[in-house]
Amino acid sequence: MKLIDDMISPAWRGTYTLFKKELFRFWRVAFQTVASPILTALLYLLIFSHALEGHVQVYKGVQYQAFLIPGLIMMSLLQNAFANSSSSLVQSKIMGSIVFVLLTPISYLQFFCAFLAAAIIRGVLVGFSIYVVAIWFVDLPITHPAWILAFALLGSALLGTFGIIAGIWADKFDQMAAFQNFVIMPLTFLSGVFYSIHSLPPIWQAISKFNPFFYMIDGFRYGFFGQGDISPWISLTVVTAFLLVLAWLCLKMLKSGYKLRG
Amino acid sequence: MTIPAIQINNIHKQFGDLQALNGIDLTINQGEFFGLLGPNGAGKSTLINVMAGLLKPTQGNVAIMGHDTVNAYQAARMALGVVPQELVFDPFFNVREMLRFQAGYFGRGRENDVWVDEVIESLGLTDKAHTNMRKLSGGMKRRALIAQALVHKPPVIVLDEPTAGVDVELRQMLWQFIKRLNKDGHTIILTTHYLEEAETLCERVAMMKDGKIVALDTTANLLSKLPGKNLRLVLGEATLPTTLFPMLKSGQNGVFTLALTELSQIEFALSELRKANIAVQDMQLIEADLEDVFMSLVGVHANEKAIA
Structure with missing residues (x-):
């Protein structure tokens, strides 16, 4: 760590320090921020795979247990990327300690990069940990690693950005909880974590296609099995477009000082 | 001519219907020990927040060491250390970690660690360097806040009521410390409720009321205005x-x-x-003391001893 510290140029040291602080912040409470989502994902795996194994075959030649794992990894990755930036921001706003960052020369773009990078790291770390634990129990192929990596990074970036927006907007913890329970959770559960949208009635299939989480999970799953509900290129386009729109909105909020600088 | 430490030109700040600052003009020279006094709601903290870039003025501009706080905000913030009024802290870190992070935000690397340790020692925080911020007493948190404003060696330091709610012993210690900073060449801007504090420390004082400066002079001149x-x-x-x-x-x-x-x-x-x-x-x-001057200018009743 000290070696990296010395390698960073003074111009980027502010951004790097904020990123490092955000990493340390979640790592200090790793039991809650890393271990707990891993356990939750494994419980989902245990319960759903036992309940539905033999009843559901989603893709030809793919066990339901194996089908489930990429969805669970992506779900946890997305939720944790969101939680990292949103909870850090709302907490430091309520505690007042956000002022220590706002008083510094760190620009709005650097602020965005630091929070985003930390959110990506936490999302990917949680996702990777679930993968490492899950492959002890289930045989999981990796057909296209580049797609897996692309969707893991884009997904965590998208939700990390969304988390920054939510963190800036929310003034209270219950507003943040509402975001998590009424936006993130339904979008995740209705995105195909536990099923293929082809198993749904046509109307629900059509509705699912308006859910950006569906594209992240489907594209990610394609990387494992080489098959999905739609082409990974379409998913990549949709996810990238969503990311760009949210990043634009987030940078606009940060630049204007919305709810941060009066 | 030397660049002023702080140059405030015609600052207005409006919050909805409330005119919090109403045309403030103020020049504070380098090396000055300057006091900003006024009752609650006078606009002292708003003015400080505008200087620090935490609030955007509705009109006017501020320059710190010649750097505009909007157009050259990075240089302006590098030159400024602010001690906030509230006892805010990050509960995840200990004192030394928090100070090193703060220095890092200003682009300072490991070469600055010696200075961070010096600040820790000067403020009597050495024993608490590894203590989590959450576990510090109010007085210790106040010291840590002051340390936080100093880690990047700013030439201009703003202290927003640094001695509010601290005991007599700590107040004396902080006074000595702030005096030493001023002696070392730092420009100090102090807001305070305690007129005795301004009288003891500040060479020049501005008194604010309703978002305006109602008096601006050396402390000695202000006192001489009331010979009674x-x-x-x-x-x-x-x-x-x-x-x-x-x-x-x-x-x-x-x-x-x-x-x-x-x-x-x-x-x-x-x-x-x-x-x-x-x-x-x-x-x-x-x-007569500053309180009398203050009351004659601001019209606060004498019973409000600690001018709010």
């Missing part, structure tokens, strides 16, 4: 003769303070008391 003295009389159970009411500044529990414009009024006051057959239990002649 105060006569403090302890009368016990007796009440003050009505003839002395025009001079009355305050009166409570048998202790009356009369404002004198000339010393001959002492004789008048004593003769009136004699006529009314009132015995004086104790008597003191008190020099």
